Amino acid sequence: MGDHDRETAPTPLPPAFRFPSLTTTVPKEFVHRAAVAEVMLTDWRRRDDTHFDVTAQWPRGHSFFGPIGRHHDPLLAAETIRQIGSLLAHAEFGVPFGHHFLMWDLEFAVEPRAIEVGETPAALEIDVTCTEVKRRGRALAGLRYAAVIRRDGQVAVTGSASYDCTSPAVYRRLRAGRGEETRPPLPLTAPVSPQSVGRTSPMDVVLSPTGEERRWQLRADRRHHVLFDHPVDHIPGMVLIEAARQAAVAVTGASGMLPLAITSAFTRYAEFDAPCLIEAAPLPGQGTGGTAVLVTGRQDGEPVFTSTVTASRPV
Incomplete structure:
Protein backbone atom coordinates (compact mmCIF):
# COMPACT_ATOMS: atom_id res chain seq x y z
CA MET A 1 0.00 0.00 0.00
CA GLY A 2 1.42 3.37 -0.95
CA ASP A 3 2.05 6.20 1.49
CA HIS A 4 -0.86 8.09 0.01
CA ASP A 5 -3.22 5.37 1.28
CA ARG A 6 -2.12 5.58 4.89
CA GLU A 7 -4.62 6.95 7.38
CA THR A 8 -3.22 9.81 9.40
CA ALA A 9 -4.38 10.88 12.84
CA PRO A 10 -6.40 14.09 12.81
CA THR A 11 -4.67 17.18 14.05
CA PRO A 12 -5.80 17.89 17.62
CA LEU A 13 -7.97 20.96 18.00
CA PRO A 14 -6.50 23.74 20.09
CA PRO A 15 -7.80 23.97 23.65
CA ALA A 16 -10.85 26.16 24.17
CA PHE A 17 -10.09 29.78 24.82
CA ARG A 18 -10.48 30.88 28.44
CA PHE A 19 -12.09 34.24 29.10
CA PRO A 20 -11.70 35.05 32.77
CA SER A 21 -14.00 38.07 32.70
CA LEU A 22 -16.64 39.04 30.17
CA THR A 23 -19.18 41.81 30.56
CA THR A 24 -22.69 41.95 29.18
CA THR A 25 -25.96 43.45 30.32
CA VAL A 26 -28.52 41.61 32.38
CA PRO A 27 -31.58 40.52 30.34
CA LYS A 28 -33.54 43.61 29.38
CA GLU A 29 -36.78 41.95 30.51
CA PHE A 30 -35.48 41.93 34.10
CA VAL A 31 -35.29 45.74 34.15
CA HIS A 32 -38.40 46.52 32.10
CA ARG A 33 -36.59 47.93 29.08
CA ALA A 34 -37.31 47.16 25.44
CA ALA A 35 -33.94 48.45 24.17
CA VAL A 36 -30.76 46.69 25.25
CA ALA A 37 -29.00 50.06 24.96
CA GLU A 38 -31.06 51.36 27.89
CA VAL A 39 -29.98 48.58 30.29
CA MET A 40 -27.51 49.91 32.88
CA LEU A 41 -27.00 46.74 34.94
CA THR A 42 -24.41 44.15 33.94
CA ASP A 43 -24.53 41.41 36.60
CA TRP A 44 -25.71 40.50 40.10
CA ARG A 45 -24.93 38.06 42.89
CA ARG A 46 -26.86 37.06 46.02
CA ARG A 47 -24.93 37.31 49.27
CA ASP A 48 -27.85 36.29 51.49
CA ASP A 49 -31.61 36.71 51.59
CA THR A 50 -31.46 40.51 51.84
CA HIS A 51 -28.03 41.52 50.50
CA PHE A 52 -26.94 41.54 46.88
CA ASP A 53 -23.98 42.67 44.81
CA VAL A 54 -24.90 44.32 41.50
CA THR A 55 -22.65 45.76 38.81
CA ALA A 56 -23.51 48.45 36.29
CA GLN A 57 -21.99 50.60 33.59
CA TRP A 58 -22.73 54.19 32.63
CA PRO A 59 -21.86 55.19 29.05
CA ARG A 60 -19.65 58.21 28.44
CA GLY A 61 -22.44 59.61 26.30
CA HIS A 62 -26.17 58.95 26.22
CA SER A 63 -28.87 60.11 23.81
CA PHE A 64 -30.95 61.57 26.66
CA PHE A 65 -29.00 61.36 29.93
CA GLY A 66 -26.00 63.11 28.43
CA PRO A 67 -23.10 64.59 30.40
CA ILE A 68 -23.60 67.82 32.33
CA GLY A 69 -20.34 69.67 32.01
CA ARG A 70 -17.68 67.12 32.94
CA HIS A 71 -20.08 64.97 34.97
CA HIS A 72 -22.32 62.04 34.16
CA ASP A 73 -25.99 63.03 34.37
CA PRO A 74 -27.01 62.15 37.96
CA LEU A 75 -30.38 60.92 36.68
CA LEU A 76 -28.45 57.90 35.44
CA ALA A 77 -28.27 57.07 39.15
CA ALA A 78 -32.04 57.25 39.46
CA GLU A 79 -32.52 54.93 36.48
CA THR A 80 -29.88 52.54 37.84
CA ILE A 81 -31.60 52.36 41.23
CA ARG A 82 -34.97 51.82 39.53
CA GLN A 83 -33.57 48.97 37.45
CA ILE A 84 -32.12 47.28 40.54
CA GLY A 85 -35.59 46.96 42.04
CA SER A 86 -37.12 45.17 39.08
CA LEU A 87 -34.01 42.99 38.56
CA LEU A 88 -34.17 41.65 42.11
CA ALA A 89 -37.94 41.21 41.99
CA HIS A 90 -37.79 38.96 38.93
CA ALA A 91 -34.40 37.27 39.31
CA GLU A 92 -34.27 36.75 43.07
CA PHE A 93 -37.78 37.08 44.51
CA GLY A 94 -39.69 35.14 41.88
CA VAL A 95 -42.00 37.85 40.51
CA PRO A 96 -43.27 36.61 37.12
CA PHE A 97 -42.96 38.72 33.99
CA GLY A 98 -46.22 40.56 33.36
CA HIS A 99 -46.69 41.63 36.98
CA HIS A 100 -46.91 45.37 37.57
CA PHE A 101 -44.86 47.63 39.83
CA LEU A 102 -46.02 50.75 41.66
CA MET A 103 -43.06 52.88 42.77
CA TRP A 104 -43.74 54.75 46.00
CA ASP A 105 -40.50 56.65 46.38
CA LEU A 106 -37.01 56.97 44.97
CA GLU A 107 -34.11 59.08 46.19
CA PHE A 108 -30.43 59.46 45.45
CA ALA A 109 -27.48 61.68 46.29
CA VAL A 110 -24.26 61.87 44.30
CA GLU A 111 -20.66 62.72 45.09
CA PRO A 112 -19.70 65.05 42.19
CA ARG A 113 -16.02 64.11 42.09
CA ALA A 114 -16.91 60.43 41.75
CA ILE A 115 -19.26 60.87 38.78
CA GLU A 116 -16.95 62.74 36.43
CA VAL A 117 -16.84 61.37 32.91
CA GLY A 118 -13.61 59.46 32.37
CA GLU A 119 -11.78 58.03 29.37
CA THR A 120 -13.92 54.87 29.49
CA PRO A 121 -17.49 54.13 30.60
CA ALA A 122 -18.00 54.22 34.37
CA ALA A 123 -17.82 50.72 35.89
CA LEU A 124 -19.91 50.58 39.05
CA GLU A 125 -20.16 48.16 41.97
CA ILE A 126 -23.38 48.35 43.94
CA ASP A 127 -24.11 47.08 47.45
CA VAL A 128 -27.86 46.50 47.77
CA THR A 129 -29.67 45.91 51.06
CA CYS A 130 -33.35 44.97 51.12
CA THR A 131 -34.74 46.52 54.30
CA GLU A 132 -38.43 45.66 53.92
CA VAL A 133 -39.57 42.55 52.08
CA LYS A 134 -43.37 42.24 52.04
CA ARG A 135 -45.01 39.01 50.96
CA ARG A 136 -48.53 37.92 50.19
CA GLY A 137 -48.32 34.23 50.87
CA ARG A 138 -45.20 33.16 49.00
CA ALA A 139 -45.46 35.96 46.45
CA LEU A 140 -43.53 39.20 46.76
CA ALA A 141 -45.93 42.06 47.49
CA GLY A 142 -43.44 44.87 47.92
CA LEU A 143 -39.84 45.79 48.56
CA ARG A 144 -37.76 48.59 50.01
CA TYR A 145 -34.06 48.61 49.28
CA ALA A 146 -31.01 50.81 49.72
CA ALA A 147 -28.09 51.02 47.30
CA VAL A 148 -24.51 52.21 47.71
CA ILE A 149 -22.89 52.70 44.31
CA ARG A 150 -19.09 52.69 44.20
CA ARG A 151 -16.71 53.59 41.43
CA ASP A 152 -13.07 52.63 41.75
CA GLY A 153 -13.75 51.83 45.40
CA GLN A 154 -15.15 55.28 46.20
CA VAL A 155 -18.79 55.97 47.04
CA ALA A 156 -20.33 57.75 44.06
CA VAL A 157 -24.05 57.48 44.86
CA THR A 158 -26.28 56.53 47.76
CA GLY A 159 -29.97 55.95 47.23
CA SER A 160 -33.09 53.96 48.00
CA ALA A 161 -36.51 53.11 46.62
CA SER A 162 -39.65 51.18 47.43
CA TYR A 163 -42.46 49.67 45.39
CA ASP A 164 -45.42 47.31 45.49
CA CYS A 165 -46.07 44.70 42.83
CA THR A 166 -49.39 43.24 41.74
CA SER A 167 -50.66 40.47 39.51
CA PRO A 168 -52.16 41.33 36.11
CA ALA A 169 -55.68 40.61 37.43
CA VAL A 170 -55.31 42.96 40.39
CA TYR A 171 -53.75 45.61 38.16
CA ARG A 172 -56.68 45.44 35.73
CA ARG A 173 -59.04 46.13 38.62
CA LEU A 174 -56.89 49.04 39.81
CA ARG A 175 -56.77 50.54 36.33
CA ALA A 176 -60.42 49.95 35.38
CA GLY A 177 -61.73 52.71 33.16
CA ARG A 178 -58.36 54.33 32.44
CA GLY A 179 -57.62 52.69 29.09
CA GLU A 180 -57.38 54.67 25.85
CA GLU A 181 -60.54 53.00 24.55
CA THR A 182 -62.56 54.79 27.26
CA ARG A 183 -60.45 57.88 28.03
Missing part, protein backbone atom coordinates in the same frame (compact mmCIF):
# COMPACT_ATOMS: atom_id res chain seq x y z
CA PRO A 184 -58.24 58.95 25.12
CA PRO A 185 -55.00 60.79 25.90
CA LEU A 186 -54.70 64.55 25.72
CA PRO A 187 -53.20 66.05 22.56
CA LEU A 188 -49.47 66.64 22.84
CA THR A 189 -48.76 70.15 24.10
CA ALA A 190 -46.00 72.51 22.95
CA PRO A 191 -42.70 72.51 24.86
CA VAL A 192 -41.16 75.42 26.69
CA SER A 193 -37.85 76.68 25.34
CA PRO A 194 -35.34 73.81 25.62
CA GLN A 195 -32.61 76.13 26.88
CA SER A 196 -34.83 77.29 29.75
CA VAL A 197 -34.93 73.76 31.18
CA GLY A 198 -31.37 72.64 30.42
CA ARG A 199 -32.14 70.84 27.16
CA THR A 200 -31.09 71.39 23.55
CA SER A 201 -33.88 69.55 21.70
CA PRO A 202 -37.61 70.34 22.00
CA MET A 203 -38.30 66.59 21.87
CA ASP A 204 -36.51 66.19 25.24
CA VAL A 205 -38.66 68.80 27.01
CA VAL A 206 -41.34 67.48 29.40
CA LEU A 207 -42.84 70.85 30.42
CA SER A 208 -45.35 73.01 28.55
CA PRO A 209 -46.07 76.67 29.38
CA THR A 210 -49.26 77.64 31.23
CA GLY A 211 -48.79 81.40 31.23
CA GLU A 212 -48.19 81.33 34.98
CA GLU A 213 -44.83 81.78 36.66
CA ARG A 214 -43.29 78.61 38.08
CA ARG A 215 -46.20 76.52 36.80
CA TRP A 216 -46.26 74.20 33.80
CA GLN A 217 -48.24 71.37 32.29
CA LEU A 218 -46.52 68.03 32.10
CA ARG A 219 -45.69 67.13 28.51
CA ALA A 220 -45.68 63.39 27.79
CA ASP A 221 -44.47 62.62 24.28
CA ARG A 222 -44.87 58.87 23.97
CA ARG A 223 -42.73 58.90 20.82
CA HIS A 224 -39.67 59.61 22.97
CA HIS A 225 -37.41 56.57 22.61
CA VAL A 226 -35.90 56.76 26.12
CA LEU A 227 -38.61 58.15 28.40
CA PHE A 228 -41.17 55.89 26.71
CA ASP A 229 -39.00 52.92 25.83
CA HIS A 230 -42.09 50.69 25.54
CA PRO A 231 -45.89 51.13 25.63
CA VAL A 232 -47.34 52.00 29.05
CA ASP A 233 -50.79 52.97 30.33
CA HIS A 234 -49.59 55.74 32.67
CA ILE A 235 -46.75 58.25 32.82
CA PRO A 236 -43.60 56.57 34.21
CA GLY A 237 -41.93 57.78 37.39
CA MET A 238 -38.72 58.63 35.55
CA VAL A 239 -40.67 61.12 33.43
CA LEU A 240 -41.89 62.78 36.65
CA ILE A 241 -38.35 62.93 38.04
CA GLU A 242 -37.16 64.50 34.78
CA ALA A 243 -40.01 67.01 35.06
CA ALA A 244 -38.80 67.88 38.56
CA ARG A 245 -35.26 68.39 37.28
CA GLN A 246 -36.42 70.59 34.40
CA ALA A 247 -38.66 72.66 36.69
CA ALA A 248 -35.74 73.19 39.08
CA VAL A 249 -33.57 74.38 36.18
CA ALA A 250 -36.32 76.78 35.06
CA VAL A 251 -36.75 78.24 38.55
CA THR A 252 -33.03 78.70 39.21
CA GLY A 253 -32.20 79.87 35.70
CA ALA A 254 -29.10 77.63 35.73
CA SER A 255 -29.11 75.59 32.53
CA GLY A 256 -25.85 73.89 33.57
CA MET A 257 -27.22 72.92 36.97
CA LEU A 258 -25.93 69.63 38.36
CA PRO A 259 -28.49 67.79 40.53
CA LEU A 260 -26.72 66.65 43.69
CA ALA A 261 -29.74 64.90 45.19
CA ILE A 262 -33.37 64.26 44.30
CA THR A 263 -35.91 62.84 46.73
CA SER A 264 -39.24 61.86 45.15
CA ALA A 265 -42.48 60.41 46.52
CA PHE A 266 -45.31 59.16 44.30
CA THR A 267 -48.88 59.08 45.59
CA ARG A 268 -50.93 58.01 42.57
CA TYR A 269 -50.63 57.16 38.88
CA ALA A 270 -50.04 60.07 36.52
CA GLU A 271 -52.54 59.64 33.70
CA PHE A 272 -52.38 60.54 30.01
CA ASP A 273 -55.98 61.74 29.80
CA ALA A 274 -55.91 64.78 32.11
CA PRO A 275 -53.53 67.73 32.55
CA CYS A 276 -50.84 67.21 35.19
CA LEU A 277 -49.76 70.56 36.57
CA ILE A 278 -46.18 70.97 37.76
CA GLU A 279 -45.29 73.71 40.27
CA ALA A 280 -41.87 74.62 41.63
CA ALA A 281 -40.85 76.71 44.63
CA PRO A 282 -37.30 77.49 45.80
CA LEU A 283 -36.50 76.35 49.33
CA PRO A 284 -34.24 78.14 51.80
CA GLY A 285 -30.55 77.99 50.92
CA GLN A 286 -28.54 74.97 51.99
CA GLY A 287 -25.54 76.95 53.23
CA THR A 288 -23.12 75.11 50.93
CA GLY A 289 -23.66 76.98 47.70
CA GLY A 290 -26.37 74.57 46.63
CA THR A 291 -29.95 75.32 45.66
CA ALA A 292 -33.05 73.39 46.72
CA VAL A 293 -36.36 73.42 44.85
CA LEU A 294 -39.61 71.73 45.86
CA VAL A 295 -41.54 70.44 42.84
CA THR A 296 -45.10 69.13 43.05
CA GLY A 297 -47.38 67.53 40.48
CA ARG A 298 -51.17 67.56 40.71
CA GLN A 299 -53.82 66.02 38.48
CA ASP A 300 -57.59 66.38 38.81
CA GLY A 301 -56.89 68.41 41.94
CA GLU A 302 -55.07 65.52 43.62
CA PRO A 303 -51.34 65.23 44.39
CA VAL A 304 -49.42 62.89 42.09
CA PHE A 305 -45.84 63.34 43.26
CA THR A 306 -43.43 65.61 45.09
CA SER A 307 -39.70 65.98 44.47
CA THR A 308 -37.06 67.96 46.29
CA VAL A 309 -34.19 68.77 43.94
CA THR A 310 -30.92 69.86 45.54
CA ALA A 311 -28.49 71.10 42.93
CA SER A 312 -25.35 73.00 42.11
CA ARG A 313 -23.69 74.29 39.00
CA PRO A 314 -21.04 71.87 37.69
CA VAL A 315 -17.79 72.11 39.65
Whole structure:
Protein backbone atom coordinates (compact mmCIF):
# COMPACT_ATOMS: atom_id res chain seq x y z
CA MET A 1 0.00 0.00 0.00
CA GLY A 2 1.42 3.37 -0.95
CA ASP A 3 2.05 6.20 1.49
CA HIS A 4 -0.86 8.09 0.01
CA ASP A 5 -3.22 5.37 1.28
CA ARG A 6 -2.12 5.58 4.89
CA GLU A 7 -4.62 6.95 7.38
CA THR A 8 -3.22 9.81 9.40
CA ALA A 9 -4.38 10.88 12.84
CA PRO A 10 -6.40 14.09 12.81
CA THR A 11 -4.67 17.18 14.05
CA PRO A 12 -5.80 17.89 17.62
CA LEU A 13 -7.97 20.96 18.00
CA PRO A 14 -6.50 23.74 20.09
CA PRO A 15 -7.80 23.97 23.65
CA ALA A 16 -10.85 26.16 24.17
CA PHE A 17 -10.09 29.78 24.82
CA ARG A 18 -10.48 30.88 28.44
CA PHE A 19 -12.09 34.24 29.10
CA PRO A 20 -11.70 35.05 32.77
CA SER A 21 -14.00 38.07 32.70
CA LEU A 22 -16.64 39.04 30.17
CA THR A 23 -19.18 41.81 30.56
CA THR A 24 -22.69 41.95 29.18
CA THR A 25 -25.96 43.45 30.32
CA VAL A 26 -28.52 41.61 32.38
CA PRO A 27 -31.58 40.52 30.34
CA LYS A 28 -33.54 43.61 29.38
CA GLU A 29 -36.78 41.95 30.51
CA PHE A 30 -35.48 41.93 34.10
CA VAL A 31 -35.29 45.74 34.15
CA HIS A 32 -38.40 46.52 32.10
CA ARG A 33 -36.59 47.93 29.08
CA ALA A 34 -37.31 47.16 25.44
CA ALA A 35 -33.94 48.45 24.17
CA VAL A 36 -30.76 46.69 25.25
CA ALA A 37 -29.00 50.06 24.96
CA GLU A 38 -31.06 51.36 27.89
CA VAL A 39 -29.98 48.58 30.29
CA MET A 40 -27.51 49.91 32.88
CA LEU A 41 -27.00 46.74 34.94
CA THR A 42 -24.41 44.15 33.94
CA ASP A 43 -24.53 41.41 36.60
CA TRP A 44 -25.71 40.50 40.10
CA ARG A 45 -24.93 38.06 42.89
CA ARG A 46 -26.86 37.06 46.02
CA ARG A 47 -24.93 37.31 49.27
CA ASP A 48 -27.85 36.29 51.49
CA ASP A 49 -31.61 36.71 51.59
CA THR A 50 -31.46 40.51 51.84
CA HIS A 51 -28.03 41.52 50.50
CA PHE A 52 -26.94 41.54 46.88
CA ASP A 53 -23.98 42.67 44.81
CA VAL A 54 -24.90 44.32 41.50
CA THR A 55 -22.65 45.76 38.81
CA ALA A 56 -23.51 48.45 36.29
CA GLN A 57 -21.99 50.60 33.59
CA TRP A 58 -22.73 54.19 32.63
CA PRO A 59 -21.86 55.19 29.05
CA ARG A 60 -19.65 58.21 28.44
CA GLY A 61 -22.44 59.61 26.30
CA HIS A 62 -26.17 58.95 26.22
CA SER A 63 -28.87 60.11 23.81
CA PHE A 64 -30.95 61.57 26.66
CA PHE A 65 -29.00 61.36 29.93
CA GLY A 66 -26.00 63.11 28.43
CA PRO A 67 -23.10 64.59 30.40
CA ILE A 68 -23.60 67.82 32.33
CA GLY A 69 -20.34 69.67 32.01
CA ARG A 70 -17.68 67.12 32.94
CA HIS A 71 -20.08 64.97 34.97
CA HIS A 72 -22.32 62.04 34.16
CA ASP A 73 -25.99 63.03 34.37
CA PRO A 74 -27.01 62.15 37.96
CA LEU A 75 -30.38 60.92 36.68
CA LEU A 76 -28.45 57.90 35.44
CA ALA A 77 -28.27 57.07 39.15
CA ALA A 78 -32.04 57.25 39.46
CA GLU A 79 -32.52 54.93 36.48
CA THR A 80 -29.88 52.54 37.84
CA ILE A 81 -31.60 52.36 41.23
CA ARG A 82 -34.97 51.82 39.53
CA GLN A 83 -33.57 48.97 37.45
CA ILE A 84 -32.12 47.28 40.54
CA GLY A 85 -35.59 46.96 42.04
CA SER A 86 -37.12 45.17 39.08
CA LEU A 87 -34.01 42.99 38.56
CA LEU A 88 -34.17 41.65 42.11
CA ALA A 89 -37.94 41.21 41.99
CA HIS A 90 -37.79 38.96 38.93
CA ALA A 91 -34.40 37.27 39.31
CA GLU A 92 -34.27 36.75 43.07
CA PHE A 93 -37.78 37.08 44.51
CA GLY A 94 -39.69 35.14 41.88
CA VAL A 95 -42.00 37.85 40.51
CA PRO A 96 -43.27 36.61 37.12
CA PHE A 97 -42.96 38.72 33.99
CA GLY A 98 -46.22 40.56 33.36
CA HIS A 99 -46.69 41.63 36.98
CA HIS A 100 -46.91 45.37 37.57
CA PHE A 101 -44.86 47.63 39.83
CA LEU A 102 -46.02 50.75 41.66
CA MET A 103 -43.06 52.88 42.77
CA TRP A 104 -43.74 54.75 46.00
CA ASP A 105 -40.50 56.65 46.38
CA LEU A 106 -37.01 56.97 44.97
CA GLU A 107 -34.11 59.08 46.19
CA PHE A 108 -30.43 59.46 45.45
CA ALA A 109 -27.48 61.68 46.29
CA VAL A 110 -24.26 61.87 44.30
CA GLU A 111 -20.66 62.72 45.09
CA PRO A 112 -19.70 65.05 42.19
CA ARG A 113 -16.02 64.11 42.09
CA ALA A 114 -16.91 60.43 41.75
CA ILE A 115 -19.26 60.87 38.78
CA GLU A 116 -16.95 62.74 36.43
CA VAL A 117 -16.84 61.37 32.91
CA GLY A 118 -13.61 59.46 32.37
CA GLU A 119 -11.78 58.03 29.37
CA THR A 120 -13.92 54.87 29.49
CA PRO A 121 -17.49 54.13 30.60
CA ALA A 122 -18.00 54.22 34.37
CA ALA A 123 -17.82 50.72 35.89
CA LEU A 124 -19.91 50.58 39.05
CA GLU A 125 -20.16 48.16 41.97
CA ILE A 126 -23.38 48.35 43.94
CA ASP A 127 -24.11 47.08 47.45
CA VAL A 128 -27.86 46.50 47.77
CA THR A 129 -29.67 45.91 51.06
CA CYS A 130 -33.35 44.97 51.12
CA THR A 131 -34.74 46.52 54.30
CA GLU A 132 -38.43 45.66 53.92
CA VAL A 133 -39.57 42.55 52.08
CA LYS A 134 -43.37 42.24 52.04
CA ARG A 135 -45.01 39.01 50.96
CA ARG A 136 -48.53 37.92 50.19
CA GLY A 137 -48.32 34.23 50.87
CA ARG A 138 -45.20 33.16 49.00
CA ALA A 139 -45.46 35.96 46.45
CA LEU A 140 -43.53 39.20 46.76
CA ALA A 141 -45.93 42.06 47.49
CA GLY A 142 -43.44 44.87 47.92
CA LEU A 143 -39.84 45.79 48.56
CA ARG A 144 -37.76 48.59 50.01
CA TYR A 145 -34.06 48.61 49.28
CA ALA A 146 -31.01 50.81 49.72
CA ALA A 147 -28.09 51.02 47.30
CA VAL A 148 -24.51 52.21 47.71
CA ILE A 149 -22.89 52.70 44.31
CA ARG A 150 -19.09 52.69 44.20
CA ARG A 151 -16.71 53.59 41.43
CA ASP A 152 -13.07 52.63 41.75
CA GLY A 153 -13.75 51.83 45.40
CA GLN A 154 -15.15 55.28 46.20
CA VAL A 155 -18.79 55.97 47.04
CA ALA A 156 -20.33 57.75 44.06
CA VAL A 157 -24.05 57.48 44.86
CA THR A 158 -26.28 56.53 47.76
CA GLY A 159 -29.97 55.95 47.23
CA SER A 160 -33.09 53.96 48.00
CA ALA A 161 -36.51 53.11 46.62
CA SER A 162 -39.65 51.18 47.43
CA TYR A 163 -42.46 49.67 45.39
CA ASP A 164 -45.42 47.31 45.49
CA CYS A 165 -46.07 44.70 42.83
CA THR A 166 -49.39 43.24 41.74
CA SER A 167 -50.66 40.47 39.51
CA PRO A 168 -52.16 41.33 36.11
CA ALA A 169 -55.68 40.61 37.43
CA VAL A 170 -55.31 42.96 40.39
CA TYR A 171 -53.75 45.61 38.16
CA ARG A 172 -56.68 45.44 35.73
CA ARG A 173 -59.04 46.13 38.62
CA LEU A 174 -56.89 49.04 39.81
CA ARG A 175 -56.77 50.54 36.33
CA ALA A 176 -60.42 49.95 35.38
CA GLY A 177 -61.73 52.71 33.16
CA ARG A 178 -58.36 54.33 32.44
CA GLY A 179 -57.62 52.69 29.09
CA GLU A 180 -57.38 54.67 25.85
CA GLU A 181 -60.54 53.00 24.55
CA THR A 182 -62.56 54.79 27.26
CA ARG A 183 -60.45 57.88 28.03
CA PRO A 184 -58.24 58.95 25.12
CA PRO A 185 -55.00 60.79 25.90
CA LEU A 186 -54.70 64.55 25.72
CA PRO A 187 -53.20 66.05 22.56
CA LEU A 188 -49.47 66.64 22.84
CA THR A 189 -48.76 70.15 24.10
CA ALA A 190 -46.00 72.51 22.95
CA PRO A 191 -42.70 72.51 24.86
CA VAL A 192 -41.16 75.42 26.69
CA SER A 193 -37.85 76.68 25.34
CA PRO A 194 -35.34 73.81 25.62
CA GLN A 195 -32.61 76.13 26.88
CA SER A 196 -34.83 77.29 29.75
CA VAL A 197 -34.93 73.76 31.18
CA GLY A 198 -31.37 72.64 30.42
CA ARG A 199 -32.14 70.84 27.16
CA THR A 200 -31.09 71.39 23.55
CA SER A 201 -33.88 69.55 21.70
CA PRO A 202 -37.61 70.34 22.00
CA MET A 203 -38.30 66.59 21.87
CA ASP A 204 -36.51 66.19 25.24
CA VAL A 205 -38.66 68.80 27.01
CA VAL A 206 -41.34 67.48 29.40
CA LEU A 207 -42.84 70.85 30.42
CA SER A 208 -45.35 73.01 28.55
CA PRO A 209 -46.07 76.67 29.38
CA THR A 210 -49.26 77.64 31.23
CA GLY A 211 -48.79 81.40 31.23
CA GLU A 212 -48.19 81.33 34.98
CA GLU A 213 -44.83 81.78 36.66
CA ARG A 214 -43.29 78.61 38.08
CA ARG A 215 -46.20 76.52 36.80
CA TRP A 216 -46.26 74.20 33.80
CA GLN A 217 -48.24 71.37 32.29
CA LEU A 218 -46.52 68.03 32.10
CA ARG A 219 -45.69 67.13 28.51
CA ALA A 220 -45.68 63.39 27.79
CA ASP A 221 -44.47 62.62 24.28
CA ARG A 222 -44.87 58.87 23.97
CA ARG A 223 -42.73 58.90 20.82
CA HIS A 224 -39.67 59.61 22.97
CA HIS A 225 -37.41 56.57 22.61
CA VAL A 226 -35.90 56.76 26.12
CA LEU A 227 -38.61 58.15 28.40
CA PHE A 228 -41.17 55.89 26.71
CA ASP A 229 -39.00 52.92 25.83
CA HIS A 230 -42.09 50.69 25.54
CA PRO A 231 -45.89 51.13 25.63
CA VAL A 232 -47.34 52.00 29.05
CA ASP A 233 -50.79 52.97 30.33
CA HIS A 234 -49.59 55.74 32.67
CA ILE A 235 -46.75 58.25 32.82
CA PRO A 236 -43.60 56.57 34.21
CA GLY A 237 -41.93 57.78 37.39
CA MET A 238 -38.72 58.63 35.55
CA VAL A 239 -40.67 61.12 33.43
CA LEU A 240 -41.89 62.78 36.65
CA ILE A 241 -38.35 62.93 38.04
CA GLU A 242 -37.16 64.50 34.78
CA ALA A 243 -40.01 67.01 35.06
CA ALA A 244 -38.80 67.88 38.56
CA ARG A 245 -35.26 68.39 37.28
CA GLN A 246 -36.42 70.59 34.40
CA ALA A 247 -38.66 72.66 36.69
CA ALA A 248 -35.74 73.19 39.08
CA VAL A 249 -33.57 74.38 36.18
CA ALA A 250 -36.32 76.78 35.06
CA VAL A 251 -36.75 78.24 38.55
CA THR A 252 -33.03 78.70 39.21
CA GLY A 253 -32.20 79.87 35.70
CA ALA A 254 -29.10 77.63 35.73
CA SER A 255 -29.11 75.59 32.53
CA GLY A 256 -25.85 73.89 33.57
CA MET A 257 -27.22 72.92 36.97
CA LEU A 258 -25.93 69.63 38.36
CA PRO A 259 -28.49 67.79 40.53
CA LEU A 260 -26.72 66.65 43.69
CA ALA A 261 -29.74 64.90 45.19
CA ILE A 262 -33.37 64.26 44.30
CA THR A 263 -35.91 62.84 46.73
CA SER A 264 -39.24 61.86 45.15
CA ALA A 265 -42.48 60.41 46.52
CA PHE A 266 -45.31 59.16 44.30
CA THR A 267 -48.88 59.08 45.59
CA ARG A 268 -50.93 58.01 42.57
CA TYR A 269 -50.63 57.16 38.88
CA ALA A 270 -50.04 60.07 36.52
CA GLU A 271 -52.54 59.64 33.70
CA PHE A 272 -52.38 60.54 30.01
CA ASP A 273 -55.98 61.74 29.80
CA ALA A 274 -55.91 64.78 32.11
CA PRO A 275 -53.53 67.73 32.55
CA CYS A 276 -50.84 67.21 35.19
CA LEU A 277 -49.76 70.56 36.57
CA ILE A 278 -46.18 70.97 37.76
CA GLU A 279 -45.29 73.71 40.27
CA ALA A 280 -41.87 74.62 41.63
CA ALA A 281 -40.85 76.71 44.63
CA PRO A 282 -37.30 77.49 45.80
CA LEU A 283 -36.50 76.35 49.33
CA PRO A 284 -34.24 78.14 51.80
CA GLY A 285 -30.55 77.99 50.92
CA GLN A 286 -28.54 74.97 51.99
CA GLY A 287 -25.54 76.95 53.23
CA THR A 288 -23.12 75.11 50.93
CA GLY A 289 -23.66 76.98 47.70
CA GLY A 290 -26.37 74.57 46.63
CA THR A 291 -29.95 75.32 45.66
CA ALA A 292 -33.05 73.39 46.72
CA VAL A 293 -36.36 73.42 44.85
CA LEU A 294 -39.61 71.73 45.86
CA VAL A 295 -41.54 70.44 42.84
CA THR A 296 -45.10 69.13 43.05
CA GLY A 297 -47.38 67.53 40.48
CA ARG A 298 -51.17 67.56 40.71
CA GLN A 299 -53.82 66.02 38.48
CA ASP A 300 -57.59 66.38 38.81
CA GLY A 301 -56.89 68.41 41.94
CA GLU A 302 -55.07 65.52 43.62
CA PRO A 303 -51.34 65.23 44.39
CA VAL A 304 -49.42 62.89 42.09
CA PHE A 305 -45.84 63.34 43.26
CA THR A 306 -43.43 65.61 45.09
CA SER A 307 -39.70 65.98 44.47
CA THR A 308 -37.06 67.96 46.29
CA VAL A 309 -34.19 68.77 43.94
CA THR A 310 -30.92 69.86 45.54
CA ALA A 311 -28.49 71.10 42.93
CA SER A 312 -25.35 73.00 42.11
CA ARG A 313 -23.69 74.29 39.00
CA PRO A 314 -21.04 71.87 37.69
CA VAL A 315 -17.79 72.11 39.65
